[in-house]
Each structure stands twice: as structure tokens, then as C-alpha cells.
Amino acid sequence: xxxxxxxxxxxxxxxxxxxxxxxxxxxxxxxxxxxxxxxxxxxxxxxxxxxxxxxxxxxxxxxxxxxxxxxxxxxxxxxxxxxxxxxxxxxxxxxxxxxxxxxxxxxxxxxx
Amino acid sequence: xxxxxxxxxxxxxxxxxxxxxxxxxxxxxxxxxxxxxxxxxxxxxxxxxxxxxxxxxxxxxxxxxxxxxxxxxxxxxxxxxxxxxxxxxxxxxxxxxxxxxxxxxxxxxxxxxxxxx
Numbered sequence: 541x542x543x544x545x546x547x548x549x550x551x552x553x554x555x556x557x558x559x560x561x562x563x564x565x566x567x568x569x570x571x572x573x574x575x576x577x578x579x580x581x582x583x584x585x586x587x588x589x590x591x592x593x594x595x596x597x598x599x600x601x602x603x604x605x606x607x608x609x610x611x612x613x614x615x616x617x618x619x620x621x622x623x624x625x626x627x628x629x630x631x632x633x634x635x636x637x638x639x640x641x642x643x644x645x646x647x648x649x650x651x652x
Numbered sequence: 653x654x655x656x657x658x659x660x661x662x663x664x665x666x667x668x669x670x671x672x673x674x675x676x677x678x679x680x681x682x683x684x685x686x687x688x689x690x691x692x693x694x695x696x697x698x699x700x701x702x703x704x705x706x707x708x709x710x711x712x713x714x715x716x717x718x719x720x721x722x723x724x725x726x727x728x729x730x731x732x733x734x735x736x737x738x739x740x741x742x743x744x745x746x747x748x749x750x751x752x753x754x755x756x757x758x759x760x761x762x763x764x765x766x767x768x769x
Binding site for chain 2: 570573575580581582583588628639642643645647
């Protein structure tokens, strides 16, 4: 399977704390993207990191990519209750063109 | 970000009927759209890649005759679940690929919840 794996599967934190989610994958990628999904809704694109990049920032989000370890992490700083959602990483592999393969997801709960 | 409209958002149907789901990119042209299926509390599973003007590419294990995909224009792809059965009940999500300015970002519809009785 080309599906990535994420950990933890579920994460519960207090508002204001930082949340870190990890994603691992198996083969060479073109880029890796993080998406957010609120319950029963579609996905919202958060950030894209290319295979030649190591770190990207967007607001309270920080994404790192370690291609040698085939892993990425998403850090949400100063979390808010509104950040409660499921977070997925999506990998775009070098040999499959535009297909995205989603990780198993991390369910984040931010307690007010 | 770009807007992708998916319709209907929820459909309930009897076993044996066919259901069509539409996916439209509203503010950009999408030569490539994707269809995913998601079970409760699970990740998205790619079902097929829909290419405008050509046949869809299905992932392994997805029945082509069961899930008919048509991408007749640059802004519309449809997924028809034929002769639906209760095991087809799921959340179906489409996405449209924005290749402009080398973005390579997929924009997702809000999803369609299919319940087959």
C-alpha cells in the first residue's frame, strides 16, 4: 500500500498548547501536503512542502520534512478549540504523477 | 483558495438504484479530478483519477462498472454508483487538481454521504 501512516492516531490537548503530528511514508515523493478535515466535511489544504525543502511555515503551522527518514511533522502552535479536526498528510509520489495518497490521519481535540 | 462544489451533500437511496454525484470546480479549470471514499474515522482511499476527455484511471480493487466516472468538461466530473447496495454506503469526496503556477494542490468538495437502504 502506498498509504502513509500517521501518529498519534488521536491527540487531546489543552487550548494554548502545541500539537505535533507525524507522518511516515514508504517511497520517494514529489511533495507532501497536509490537509485538515472537520467531521463529515471535505478537506482543506493547509500546506505543501516539496521534496527539496526541509521546513515551511504558515501562520501557526510549521511543517518539517526529512526525506532520509521518509517522515514529516506538522506542528500547530498555540492551539485553539477551533483547531479540533482530523489532520491528514498526503504524499505525491515521484512515479505516480498527480495521485495523492493519504495517511491514516490524526484526530486532534483541543480542550477549551 | 479555489472552490470545488460537490452535489448532493447527502443522499439516501434504495438498494439497486443508481446514484450520481457531481463535482464542479467553480473558479478554475481542472483537467484532472479525483474521487475518494472514506469510511467513518478512517482515511481517504483514492478510488479513481478522472481525466477530462479520456477514460478514468481506477485504483486496484475498484470496480469500473460499479463506479462510473465521466469527466466531460474542464469543470465537471461525475461519479455514478450503479446498482447501489448497503455496502456502498460511505462518504465520497471529490477533488480537483489545480496545476496553475505549478501549484499541484487538490481542492476538495465538501463530500457526499451516501446511505443505501
